[in-house]
Amino acid sequence: MSEYILELKDVVKTFGGVTALDGVHFQLKKGEIHALMGENGAGKSTFIKVITGVHQPDSGMMLLEGEKITLRSTEDSAKLGIAAIYQHVTAFPDLSVTENIFMGQEIKNKVGLYNWKLMTKKAKELIEPLSKNIDVSKPMSTLSVAQQQLVEIAKALSRDARILIMDEPTASLSRKECEELYRITERLRDEGVSIIFITHKFEDMYRLATRVTVFRDSKYIGCWDVDKISNQKLIAAMVGRELTQMYPPKNAKIGETILKVKNISKEGYFKNVSFDVRKGEILALTGLVGAGRTEVCQNIFGIMTPDTGSIEFEGKDVKIKSPIDALKLGIGLLPEDRQTQGLINELPIYQNVSSANMNKFIKAGKLDVSGEEKSAIELCQKIQLKAKDISAPPSSLSGGNQQKVVFAKLLNCDLKVLILDEPTKGIDVGAKYSIYEIMNELTANGYAIIMVSSEMPEVLGMADRIVVMRNGRVAGQFESDGTTQEMILEASLKHDDTSEDGRAS
Amino acid sequence: MSGEKNTNTAPVRDLTVKQGFNLGKFLVSWEMVLVYILILINVVLMVSRPNLYFAGGTIQSIIQSGMDVCPLVLGMILILMLGDIDVSVAANMIFASMATGLCCQAGVPVILSVLIGILAGAICGAFNGFCVAYIGMPAVIVTIATSMLFRGIVKIVLDVNVLKVFPSFYTSVAWLNIAGIPLALILFLIMGAIFIFILQKSKFGRELYIIGNNATCAEYSGIDVKKTKLTVFIIMGAMCGVASIFFVGRMGGSVSSTMGTGYEMTAIAICVLGGVSTNGGKGKVYGPIIATLIMAFLTYTLGLLGVDANTRKIVTGFILIIAVLIPNVNKQLLDSLKLKFVYKGNKNVEALNVKTAKEVKALKETIAETRKDGSLSESDKNAKIKKCEDKIASLQRECKKQTEVWLSEQRDDQKKAKERFAAK
């Protein structure tokens, strides 16, 4: 009998050339709360999916109580008592809480019909200790995120889970709700459930975990006892990349302010956000995922319009009601999700490149295709797109080159401000570097760039100034000189107690 | 990390515009397949009824019989291009006919009444478009409802009466031949040319392709998706108005509220047969133009063979289903069957085999290119080809080996898993 209830050895998982897990180890003791930490994209989510059988590892071993197991599906893992509560709740929003809890293991009466009475009763029994004010007969969609999470926990408990994985459960909870969750998690531990607690917040870790494992860049970095590792050491383990030489040198001259965002708010997304960006400057917008960064960008670009506040462009107040207005002014957005927002995978590259500014190619009422192709080739060569053929669809390219196509599409418009939402997400290191080069060249030509990024080294390496967002508000602004990763991390994590008071309910 | 000092010095490959005309590809394109089908039907007709086929006026009347639906087909291409659907077109067409008919009856000048008919169609289309684009209702439901609404209004106005006063040129549009060519066909081809320009040459057409393929991306690219949708529905409506000319002429210059049922189906079936995807973003105007002719010949041939109008409906229905099914069955079903039986449900094995097949294909291409390459000497060439061939062989060997290993592992695991779960 092994000391560990769950053990992973040397697990590798790749997705079409991108390594998501690179020889990862993990050991979970029976009845412990084990924190798993790392930056966005460190491989934590893939890791959970491997444990729950959603993905099968390419190589490596998984041991449950010392015995080798292979999981083909989530059903297999559920049978073995492994349950996960995902970051984005995967529930059925229109179905009731009871039904969500018992999905797949419904209680039936003698004639084979659902026994709603008993299920409701049991659901109540499961929910009651977790929260007093969840009505199990209401549809899932009427609950708050925190409540939905509790339902997911109840669901896991109803399956007699021995191993419970919680993926950033506190990410969108208030302090009070966090306390509630801590209490519940500890109780589960006392009842003998082994818990993997994935989190960004040091507070969570100190409060709950006895041990902590850190991943970085898809790799296993280390495992420590929580009381034996200092805050600094842990941060260093999480971010610990060397910053030198990763980023091309900058030679842009910073000019006057071109875009000024003044106190904009959007109900449900962010409040009172202000910042400005100057010509030739790279402004980084950072913070945790879900802090409202993407939404701020979408409001500047006109996908949504802010409820209050104003946007000043080249010294004049402007109303941007749609992306058409934004592009006319000279503001472009490189969206976060290039597959659904940036590319048309079925159309050739040159048509993708010209799509945002087709007026340029109209000749006698007709689209001048050869002109389109010529300018697309020019642009693509400028940004060193690696493709065989300009009339091939972008789906035939690698992630980095796809991103370059979206870049070319923006460059085809006459823009002054570029908003880049996670420009290097899901791109390999070499391609990242060339995207940085493009960014620097653009700023040297007088473009102003707002870059949304979750990667701290990238923020520090590329940006001139840094705006940190937390929970829909600006949490701090830094000049990049002299700022450290620790300072940014602290600003994006710390609890703002003043904003907590107003919302006891 | 090794990549940290990567300075990306990979040579920039010259980008080319690969637009070389590929005869082989052209000959098996969907549009050409349609042409073959058309020829086949003609040959069958020619061989089975030579007297009739070569008799004067037969071919003309066959073509004329299929032309009343052609404006609807052209409009429907644009609608389907967006990924939407419009099943109210037949009702709309009758509505427009009624508008013209009432105007003519009241003595309004001919040109004006025709324009009023087209305008009435466009207004109906605008209503559909508004509901779909600006309120966000599903096109299916909206047009099902407006189909009842438009025809309902015609019923209210006409009750059981029949409108009989129409401009005299309506019947010539449907029945006249100019220099042996049906006037309707000439008009159809002119309209077809306009639509080819709109869809394949203009900015508006490109916008339709973009929206149909990825509406979110279209919005991010500064395309006014809502306005474009509304415009397309208005065009569709106006085309219903135009169709009313062909239709009323075909009916000998009369209209009642119950006429023209099923035309929406025929129009959609022709578009789908012509290679326009109902998911949006795929297809050309040529295909449906040829498909319109196919449908006309097919209907006529079936009629000759003693098949009546209602049976033709069955055939049309199945043509619609089959035309949609072909691409679906091809890809998804074959893939899933292959996964299940050839790869034993093991996705890793599937991925490996697909990847290997891809690489082998790329290598074979290289071989072919090398063969053609004039700059290399014969011995170099052979050496290079040999190298590629060796690599192919080794790749295939490895793939086979790994597959076997994985499959045997899978069998073991399954056995073990079964035991474990049985014990529990």
Place this chain on the structure above:
Amino acid sequence: MGANKNKSMISRITESRNFGLILGLIVLLIIAAIITPSMYSVNSIINMLQNNAVYGLLAIGEMMVILTGGIDISIGATLSLSGVVCCRLMAENPDVPSIVWILLALVIGIICGAFNGLIVGYFKMVPMIATLGTMYAFRGFSFLFSGGEWWFPHQFTEGYQAFATKKIIGLPSILWILILVFILAIIFLGYTRRGRRIYAIGTNKESSQVAGIKEARVTFLAMTICGMMAGLAGMLYTANYATCSYSIGDSYEMTAIAICILGGVSITGGKGKVDGVIIGFLMMAVITYFISLLPGLSVWSDAIQGAIIIAAVALNIFTERSAAKRALKERSALI
């Protein structure tokens, strides 16, 4: 606490769609009663329900398909096919016990529905296009089988007609069948695993995959049931009116869809209950009956039905939007 509970009760009632529908139904009944007092006899109400029962059956079937997020517009044609086949065979073999015909109707419906389910569920065809195709195919088969003939009351056996018209405890048997179908639908959609799966795939396809629900199989089932209801409705329609031709049931699918939407079935799937559909059915029955009573109004029925569908869908969309807005506001309190 007590006050709080009261308030939630009241708000629950006002928020419920059924409440609004019942209110609308009552208003409609009052208006109808004022204009046509004859509507208020027990007999005429039973008559009204009897003549609309077919719509009720179709709506229950259609509901299953809409709940999965699909649509089936071939049910009118299925109705026609089953009606024609049953009538012709009945007229040719009057001695065969009538129970055979109702079973045959069910089988025909199941075959039609299963074909739809196969091409939509397993071959992933767009439901609208697929059923548009089968609609014409089924209708064509119906014509072929009828040979263009009509059947009139004297050709109908008594036993055949009894399935719709025979009174049992004051109600014609077609209404008893309808009530039975309603009850079975409530049980199926509310209390069985297969029924709940229909809701599950309609509400969130991704979650369904994670939960290991086989989407194709569920869609197949829903469309098969829908076809079965249409088959049953076809036989009962001919039994009720004692006439039949291939053209029966034309555009009945529209009425069925209208009833579902009126009854609060979300066109995007996953939402809607049988009791809502029952109320929608009653409302539609009153409307059509009301229209048929007023002289000169019968030509209005199509236009009115079309307008009702549009209004109901628009209403559904606006209520969903305001709910989403409310949710945003709640979230905004967290910032």
